[in-house]
Amino acid sequence: MEYRFSSRVSQLKSSAVRDILKLTQGKDMISFAGGLPAEELFPVQAVREAAGRVLDQGTGALQYGLTEGYFPLREQLSERMAAKGMSVTPEEMILTTGSQQAIDLLVGVLTEPGDTILVERPTYLACLQVFALHGLNVVSAESDEFGMVPESAEELIRKHKPKLIYAVPTFSNPTGRVWSLERRKRMLGLAKQYELLIIEDDPYGDIKFNEENYPSLFSLGGSAQDNPVLYTSTFSKTVAPALRTGWAVGDSRVIGMVAKAKQAADLQSSTMDQQILSQLLSGFDLDAHIALISREYGERMNEMDTLLKREALPGLNWVTPQGGMFLWVELPDGLDAETLLKCAVQKGVAFVPGSSFYADQPMRNTARLNYTYNKGERTVQGVARLIEAIGEFTARS
């Protein structure tokens, strides 16, 4: 029997990260590929206690809930966002299955097939899949160490008239870069000038290795009402991914439309998970926990950074990240990271080739290394294997 699939999904490539994850389940494989948090740091005891308190409330906790999500958690999140200068009410927020779903729903309600979206170069690969499934035309603006380059963005805006900008301004996936305040203001200015909306994806903003304050584009855009920025974040990196809880905030008209689309998509996300998180926020010091994982991730990043510096491999370049989960390396000229990966996997180390993160004209000699999942001897071993693999290619040429 032949099954006919929609043209968009047929063309869709499976996520390289997820596919590599499947290949790297072997015990001796050291994976810098997945964007996995350190599981030994998950607050499992606090989650256990929170789950107990949810079920202490009786059977009502297991009933259907609102599409918009568990109201007390939206209240708590509004308070947490206020502390970061973001003014938003629970009605201007919807809870989703991770921030991935928030982005998918936002794109679905804000675009028609054939519309153009402007992204950073490179950008988060699973969002490229979202844009492809929604039939969008993706154009990528140049990015440098200060963020998206406004001149490049403006040229593309004039030429392609995009409807949306998608960006991860704080500790980007894959590059780990942070937009400067000046760039944030200029990009927001461009959005207002050309009447574009910005989807600001902020899963990593809390994972910081310094004392800097990076105001969100959303906070610079004013209150939720009439804000050209739609902001999303998640508990996946700060608490645990298995609880699959993200959120989107923005003007209530946009959030209302997202709720309609979500009704059709899945009625609602897990209220079990949302209630666990709500209980956790009231009985557990999440900020102390975030400080702890940030410290630990900073140390792990330093470990990898130091090991790479020690090798001082000619042509291997990277910027030391100030937060987030990824170290983005440029490999020696002419070395294709996809070719390197095959060799690296044989040596027992995995990463994600940078080409996956480009909407067009990939820089093939780039790779994304995750430093949060491994530490100590495994990081030492993994970097050694990676350097060995690179060495085989540079020795050959």
Next chain:
Amino acid sequence: MEYRFSSRVSQLKSSAVRDILKLTQGKDMISFAGGLPAEELFPVQAVREAAGRVLDQGTGALQYGLTEGYFPLREQLSERMAAKGMSVTPEEMILTTGSQQAIDLLVGVLTEPGDTILVERPTYLACLQVFALHGLNVVSAESDEFGMVPESAEELIRKHKPKLIYAVPTFSNPTGRVWSLERRKRMLGLAKQYELLIIEDDPYGDIKFNEENYPSLFSLGGSAQDNPVLYTSTFSKTVAPALRTGWAVGDSRVIGMVAKAKQAADLQSSTMDQQILSQLLSGFDLDAHIALISREYGERMNEMDTLLKREALPGLNWVTPQGGMFLWVELPDGLDAETLLKCAVQKGVAFVPGSSFYADQPMRNTARLNYTYNKGERTVQGVARLIEAIGEFTARS
């Protein structure tokens, strides 16, 4: 600031059921509207113990998992399906956020905008929203007490060349009807003859008030491989909705495509919930629990059925359901259920007007009554209020 929304989502009506749910949170409102299970029957202690066992396994339980869902739960579900004559491997199954998401993803990978889908008349309203968002043309075949009428279906198939059929053959939402074995075989025959696929939505099949056996269309279609039927079900009615876990099974090529689409949609559903359900299945007699809720729901249905029969209101007709969660009534001729609802809500009772469940030409004098959420005095009161509301209209005319 003006936000421009995609044409499809702008046209989408919010679900009448969900909107009424919001209006009926008042204490004295008796709602027959929502498709809500009886929350006092949720196995909250078993869920608590299962959650504890999940977290006993350590921090790994809170990590990212596979897009396809927690493997042990897929194995357990395969075994449970085998016991019902459905032959499926864990690789031919994907876990989703309720069966609502399974349907949304299946429709997304199997259709292009502008394609036609054939449904029953009336049909599940939240699926009409899914079809609208995917830009489908919906045509509805006549249905009678034995199910979809093959002659009507075949005429529409020839005329509109649909790509898919969507149906709830066992205890339909909204009508509670069951397709006869003969109808099941004939509809499957039509699907094969005209090379159509069928999405068989089966959230209610386990909730039975008799000893009959209703083989799924999927089981009649053979093993998953090359089966024209894609089958979905859920734990929302048998365990608890808050755990938001449904599944889809079918040919591995279809499930593979669904997994790709799901990667973009939300990466994966809650593995916390999936692991809780897996633990629950191994330490709790779910079949005994299903028997218990079926017995209880049968009694509640009888209560409502008896109260309505006692009134013997002229022009009020219904078929006593043999399972599921809904009683579908035809109101006296000329009585519009939407008009009736406004009066009923003032009297403190809610239901869903039948018009919501029609893709076209609604029968306006129909209503869906849920009998699983209320019982005893509340059902007595609710039915009395409903009869009183109807009486006001019939007295007037």
